[in-house]
Amino acid sequence: MNTQSNAAPDFFDSRRSTPATIxxxxxxxxxxxxxxxxxxxxxxxxxxxxxxxxxxxxVSVMHRxxxxxxxxxxxxxxxxxxxxxxxxxxxxxxxxxxxFYCLDALHGExxxxxxxxxxxxxxxxxxxxxxxxxxxxxxxxxxxFAITVATQLTMLLLGSAVRLASGRSVTELWSQVPLxxxxxxxxxxxxxxxxxxYAPIFGWLLLVxxxxxxxTFLWAALPLFAIGxxxxxxxxxxxxxxxxxxxxxxxxxxPLAERGGDPMYSMATLDLGRFLSTPGLWLGLLFAAxxxxxxxxxxxxxxxx
Amino acid sequence: MTVxxxxxxxxxxxxxxxxxxxxxxxxxGRILGLIGPxxxxxxxxxxAILGLTQYQGELKVLGRNPWIERDQxxxxxxxxxxxAVLPRxxxxxxxxxxxxxxxxxxDRAKAEGFLAKTTIRHASKVRELSKxxxxxxxxxxxxxxxxxxxxxxxxxxxxxxxxxxxxxxSLLNDYYDRNRTIVVTTHQVEDVQHVLTDLMFINRGRIVLxxxxxEFESRYVEVMVNPEHxxxxxxxxxxxxxxxxxxxxxxxxxxxxxxxxxxxxxRTPSIADLFVAVMGNQAGTAQGVAQ
Numbered sequence: 129m130n131t132q133s134n135a136a137p138d139f140f141d142s143r144r145s146t147p148a149t150i151x152x153x154x155x156x157x158x159x160x161x162x163x164x165x166x167x168x169x170x171x172x173x174x175x176x177x178x179x180x181x182x183x184x185x186x187v188s189v190m191h192r193x194x195x196x197x198x199x200x201x202x203x204x205x206x207x208x209x210x211x212x213x214x215x216x217x218x219x220x221x222x223x224x225x226x227x228f229y230c231l232d233a234l235h236g237e238x239x240x241x242x243x244x245x246x247x248x249x250x251x252x253x254x255x256x257x258x259x260x261x262x263x264x265x266x267x268x269x270x271x272x273f274a275i276t277v278a279t280q281l282t283m284l285l286l287g288s289a290v291r292l293a294s295g296r297s298v299t300e301l302w303s304q305v306p307l308x309x310x311x312x313x314x315x316x317x318x319x320x321x322x323x324x325x326y327a328p329i330f331g332w333l334l335l336v337x338x339x340x341x342x343x344t345f346l347w348a349a350l351p352l353f354a355i356g357x358x359x360x361x362x363x364x365x366x367x368x369x370x371x372x373x374x375x376x377x378x379x380x381x382x383p384l385a386e387r388g389g390d391p392m393y394s395m396a397t398l399d400l401g402r403f404l405s406t407p408g409l410w411l412g413l414l415f416a417a418x419x420x421x422x423x424x425x426x427x428x429x430x431x432x433x
Numbered sequence: 434m435t436v437x438x439x440x441x442x443x444x445x446x447x448x449x450x451x452x453x454x455x456x457x458x459x460x461x462g463r464i465l466g467l468i469g470p471x472x473x474x475x476x477x478x479x480x481a482i483l484g485l486t487q488y489q490g491e492l493k494v495l496g497r498n499p500w501i502e503r504d505q506x507x508x509x510x511x512x513x514x515x516x517a518v519l520p521r522x523x524x525x526x527x528x529x530x531x532x533x534x535x536x537x538x539x540d541r542a543k544a545e546g547f548l549a550k551t552t553i554r555h556a557s558k559v560r561e562l563s564k565x566x567x568x569x570x571x572x573x574x575x576x577x578x579x580x581x582x583x584x585x586x587x588x589x590x591x592x593x594x595x596x597x598x599x600x601x602x603s604l605l606n607d608y609y610d611r612n613r614t615i616v617v618t619t620h621q622v623e624d625v626q627h628v629l630t631d632l633m634f635i636n637r638g639r640i641v642l643x644x645x646x647x648e649f650e651s652r653y654v655e656v657m658v659n660p661e662h663x664x665x666x667x668x669x670x671x672x673x674x675x676x677x678x679x680x681x682x683x684x685x686x687x688x689x690x691x692x693x694x695x696x697x698x699x700r701t702p703s704i705a706d707l708f709v710a711v712m713g714n715q716a717g718t719a720q721g722v723a724q
Binding site: 155237240241247255 | 480483484485486487500503504505506507508511512513514515517518519520521522523524527530531532534535536537571
C-alpha cells in the first residue's frame with residue numbers, strides 16, 4: 129500500500145468493462161476448499177488414527193509371528209479382525225470430527241466476525257450452507273473411505289512382509305482378508321449409514337450452530353434430553369429416546385454388525401432394497417432438508433455475536 | 434446514475450430506534466462521509482445498504498433490493514465492515530485464491546501488485562499480521578475488485594496515523610475514479626476531510642446535515658474573534674461558540690464573510706468543529722468524534 133500515484137494510470141487502463149460471469153459451481157467448489165483450509169482436522173484426525181493403527185499393527189504382527197500358531201478357527205478370526213477394527217476406529221473418528229465440525233460451522237464465523245467478510249463476497253447463503261453440509265455428508269465419507277482402504281492395504285502389505293520374512297506363505301492371509309470386498313462393504317456402509325442415515329443428525333447440528341449464540345453443544349443436546357424426560361414423566365413412555373437410539377444405531381441393514389463371524393464378505397448380505405424402503409431413511413432425509421433450509425434462511429439474519 | 438436511493442428507511446431494535454426515517458440519495462462518482470456519534474445509526478444504515486440487516490422503508494442499491502439480492506449485489510458492491518473481519522486462520526495466498534475463485538470481477542494480478550508494495554508475505558496467516566497489515570491486505574483484496582460501490586465502515590479504527598494516511602491515499606490514487614462511489618463512516622474525521630465530496634451527519638437515526646464539500650466550504654465560517662468584538666459577533670447569531678486559549682471561536686452558517694473578517698480571523702472550519710457544533714445543538718450528544 130504505497131502511495132506512488134504514478135502506478136495509478138495502468139490500473140485504470142487495465143479495468144475490464146465487460147460484465148464478468150462465473151460458473152455457478154465455482155463458488156461451491158471454493159467454499160468447500162475454504163472449509164478444508166479452516167478445518168484441517170477433517171483429514172488430519174483420520175490420518176493420525178490411521179498412522180497409530182499401522183504402528184500398533186506392526187508391533188502386534190512382529191510380536192505374534194514369534195508365537196506358535198493358534199487353532200485354525202481362532203487364527204482365521206485373528207487374521208481378519210484388525211482390519212475391521214481399523215475401519216471402525218477411522219469411521220468413529222470421522223463421525224466425531226463431523227459432529228464437532230457441524231457444531232462450529234455456522235457458529236465460528238459469527239464468533240470471529242468473519243461472517244462480515246464472507247458476506248461481502250457474491251456467495252449466496254444457500255451455497256455457503258450447502259458447502260458446509262457437504263463436509264459431513266460427502267467429504268468425510270470419501271476421506272474415511274480413502275484413508276481406511278489405504279490403511280488396510282498397508283496393513284495387508286506389512287502382514288505379508290512379516291510372513292515372508294519368517295518364511296511363511298501369504299496365500300492364507302490374502303484369502304482370509306478379501307480387501308476388495310471389504311472396501312465395497314465399507315463404501316456401502318459409508319454411503320447408506322454415515323451419509324444418508326446420519327444426515328438428520330448433521331442437519332440438526334448445523335441448524336443449531338447457525339442459531340445458538342453460545343454453547344452450541346448444549347443447545348443441540350439439551351432439547352433432545354428435555355423432550356425425552358418430559359415424555360417419560362408425562363406419559364411414562366420412551367418413544368422419543370427409542371427414536372434417537374434407532375437413529376444412532378443405524379437401520380436394520382447394518383452390514384458390519386450383521387456380518388458377525390460370517391467369513392464371507394459378500395455383497396449378498398446387503399439389502400439395498402430393504403434399506404431404501406425403510407421409512408426412517410426418508411423421514412430422516414426430510415428432516416435434514418428442513419434443517420438445512422432453516423439454516424439457509426437463518427444465515428441471512430445472522431450477525432456477528 | 435443513482436447508486437443508493439433510500440426513502441423513509443427505518444429500523445428498530447426492540448424499543449431502540451436505530452434509523453428513524455432516513456432519506457438518502459448517493460450519485461455515481463461521489464465519496465460520501467457518514468459521520469455521527471456512537472449509536473447514531475451509521476452502521477445500521479450501512480448494514481441495510483449491504484443487505485446485512487432487515488429494514489422498513491424503500492431502499493435500492495444499484496437498482497436492487499439488498500436484503501433479497503445480497504449475493505448478486507455483492508458482484509458490484511464491496512465492503513470493509515470493520516478492521517478485523519478477515520478470518521484469522523486464513524493464509525494470504527488462500528484469501529487471494531478464494532476471492533479469485535468466487536468473485537467474477539476480481540483482478541488477482543492487481544491485488545498481488547498492491548501486496549507487493551507492502552511487507553505482507555503470501556505464506557503468512559492473518560493471525561500473524563499486525564492490525565495495520567490486515568487492513569492493508571483487506572484493502573488490497575477490495576481494491577482489486579472492479580466494483581461500482583465501495584462501503585467502508587470504520588476501516589481504519591485502531592490504526593496508527595501512518596497506516597490511516599496510506600489507506601486513504603491508496604484509495605484515492607489507486608482506486609477511486611468517477612465511475613466508482615465510496616461511502617465511508619469514521620470517527621477520525623480529520624483523516625477524510627480532504628477525501629470526501631459529500632458530507633452527511635447522522636444523529637439518533639436521523640440525518641441532521643447533508644451537503645457537498647463545496648457547499649460546506651462556502652456555507653460555514655469560523656471566526657476567531659478579537660476580544661473587543663465578541664459582543665458584536667455574538668449578535669450575528671453564531672451556531673456555536675467555544676473558547677480556545679482565552680479567545681472565542683464562533684462558527685457561523687451562511688454569514689457574510691466580509692463582515693466577519695472585520696471581527697477577527699476568518700477560516701473554514703474543520704469537519705470536526707462543525708460536527709461538535711451541530712451535535713452540541715442537538716441537546717448534548719457531542720461525544721464520539723475522536724480528537
